[in-house]
Amino acid sequence: MLQSERKESRHWPEAAVETTVQVVGGKWKGIILYHLAAGELRFNQIRRVIPGITQRMLTLQLRELERSGVVHRRVYSEMPTRVGYSLTELGRTLIPLISMMQEWGEHYLASFGEGVSD
Amino acid sequence: MLQSERKESRHWPEAAVETTVQVVGGKWKGIILYHLAAGELRFNQIRRVIPGITQRMLTLQLRELERSGVVHRRVYSEMPTRVGYSLTELGRTLIPLISMMQEWGEHYLASFGEGVSD
């Protein structure tokens, strides 16, 4: 999705903003990255810390994060199968951004209260 | 987890991340905010700096940004009609975030975006 719809090779600053939105945006990616910032998690561990995400969506979002190069998928040859997900080096450079997004969200929720339906 | 996590908050940190994603996410909101950071722009001025956005989408995204409280819509009583959009005070608190998103996107495009094929 990201690389396959690359635009011009010239980088306008807004293209950079768009790129970041595509990597961390979507309904679940920010949350997944937030949890992976703490360290490697297995598939069902992520499901447990993100109640509400379906198996299908977790798979899809993890695949996109992998494809963006920010998440690494590691298969342990065990029985039963165990798969660990962790941030790549590039993914770790996202931590300050995720952190800032969290802070802003808290500030927003605190000043606008619960009444904001968005 | 993230260093900035505030344990006394009654909001879950992931809800805060989600909230921010909803405010700045989507296909166009980040770009719109990026341009409004420079100052007030009229409707068609935004269209000009964001080639590719349709009139319909610009209207919809601006309405959502207004509704989130980060953009202010100001109608000048003139002929022909003139409407200016600008960041609210809350919206201006997003500027460091947008700026960081831009920087990360540039870093991503520079180190990863160009040569990668799927």
Add this chain to the structure above:
DNA sequence: CAGAATCCAATGTGATACTG
């Protein structure tokens, strides 16, 4: 355990035409 496959509903987005 960690998924893949399928179906379908909901939402997002674009093109086009029209308006005060």
Add this chain to the structure above:
DNA sequence: CAGTATCACATTGGATTCTG
């Protein structure tokens, strides 16, 4: 100039079932 209205298509998301 700054929108609305309408239709069509694309993308996203959920529920369910099945598998190595």
